[in-house]
Amino acid sequence: MKNIEAVFLDRDGTIGGGTTMHYPREFELFPYTALEINRLKKDQIPLFSFTNQPGISKGLATIEDFQQELTGFGFDDVYICPHNPQEGCTCRKPGIGMLSKAQKAHNLTLENCVVIGDRWTDMLAASKAGCIKILVRTGAGEMSLRDHRDESNNIRIDYIASDLKDAISWLYSQYSLTGRA
Numbered sequence: 001m002k003n004i005e006a007v008f009l010d011r012d013g014t015i016g017g018g019t020t021m022h023y024p025r026e027f028e029l030f031p032y033t034a035l036e037i038n039r040l041k042k043d044q045i046p047l048f049s050f051t052n053q054p055g056i057s058k059g060l061a062t063i064e065d066f067q068q069e070l071t072g073f074g075f076d077d078v079y080i081c082p083h084n085p086q087e088g089c090t091c092r093k094p095g096i097g098m099l100s101k102a103q104k105a106h107n108l109t110l111e112n113c114v115v116i117g118d119r120w121t122d123m124l125a126a127s128k129a130g131c132i133k134i135l136v137r138t139g140a141g142e143m144s145l146r147d148h149r150d151e152s153n154n155i156r157i158d159y160i161a162s163d164l165k166d167a168i169s170w171l172y173s174q175y176s177l178t179g180r181a
Contacts, residue, residue: 002112002175002176003112003175003176004045004112004113004114004132004171004175004176004177005046005108005109005112005113006045006046006047006048006102006106006108006112006113006114007040007045007046007047007048007113007114007116007171008048008049008050008079008099008102008113008114008115008116008126008131009047009048009049009050009075009116009117009164010049010050010051010115010116010117010118010119010122011027011049011051011053011066011070012027012051012118012139013117013118013119013136013138013139013140013141014116014117014118014122014136014138014139014164015029015030015033015037015049015073015164016028016029016030016033017139018139019139019140019143021053021055023055023060023061023065024061024065024066024068024069025065025069027069029073030138030163030164032163032164032165033073033164034073034074035165036164036165036168037073037074037075038074039168040168040177041074043177045177046076046077046106047074047075047076048075048076048077048078048079048102048106049070049073049075049077049078049079049080050079050080050093050098050099050102050115050125051066051070051079051080051081052081052092052093052121053066053080053081053082054081054082054083054084054085056080056082057082057083057084057087058084063080063082066078066080067080077102077105077106079091079098079099079101079102080098081093081097081098093119093121093122093124093125094120094121094122094124094125094128095125095128096125096128096129098125099113099115099125099126099129099131100129103129110129110130110131111130111131113129113131113132114131114132114133114134114171114175115129115131115132115133115134116134116136116161116164116167117134117135117136118135118136118137118138118139118140118141118144119139119140119141119144120144120147120148122135123135123144123155123157124155127155127156132158132175133155133156133157133158133159134157134158134159134160134161134167134170134171135157135159135160135161136160136161136162136163136164136166136167137160137161137162137163138162138163138164141160145160159174
């Protein structure tokens with residue numbers, strides 16, 4: 001059984017919020033999210049947030065606002081792309097810049113890592129990096145499934161979960177989640 005080295009969680013629509021952007025101090029976790037984060041932390045699974053936040057480049061929030069919020073939720077490290085899609089950066093999902101940065105910082109084998117998100121860009125980034133891919137139906141998840149049904153043959157999503165709680169339960173049923181040796 002493969003040992004999971006880390007779990008990457010998208011923010012908006014995956015751990016809370018909805019289909020639109022909610023800035024820090026407006027963002028609310030789903031009722032079960034804190035329990036699921038604590039479940040992973042109890043088993044010493046490194047937990048990383050990775051999120052596109054173009055509002056930062058528009059001056060609507062700061063990286064520090066998001067880092068403080070996400071660290072407060074219990075994430076071990078936070079990876080944020082502050083760029084607009086037009087800027088052509090390598091960190092913005094579906095690029096793998098945030099995953100690569102975490103790989104280097106934490107000495108990870110990305111094939112032993114999990115990406116959980118609600119958008120097709122999350123799944124594309126995970127696929128390019130070789131990560132285990134879980135799409136949640138919360139947030140934009142249903143829309144992602146509908147809009148990218150034809151593309152799903154090119155990307156094998158490992159599991160489609162009703163929500164984060166379902167995703168984490170599936171992980172525990174399929175993989176070894178006992179922390180890094």
